[in-house]
Amino acid sequence: MANHYCLDPFDPYTQSEVLVVFDGSYPALRLLSVIDKDEADILAELVDEQRRDLIREIGAFHRPDLAAA
Structure with a gap:
């Protein structure tokens, strides 16, 4: 398991x-x-799009080449 600070989807x-x-x-983060x-x-309160946004944010941090995409 790993952890990462991301922007709050409700803020x-x-x-x-x-x-x-x-x-x-x-891209296979769970x-x-x-x-x-x-x-x-x-x-449990997050909708699918908010979950995908968090996954993309983590991906952009761990793989900077994704941030330009």
Whole structure:
């Protein structure tokens, strides 16, 4: 398992971060939990597009060549 801080999908001002715990490597990442600033796991509240955004954000960090895509 690994973890990465990403932008909070529920923060419209992109000022907060969430801690994403995941398994695997890009593009086959599996999100295990998404912990918000209140230490709550919000993974179940995320829609598919928000989950994909987190996976892309992690991929762009770990594989900088993806950030240009």
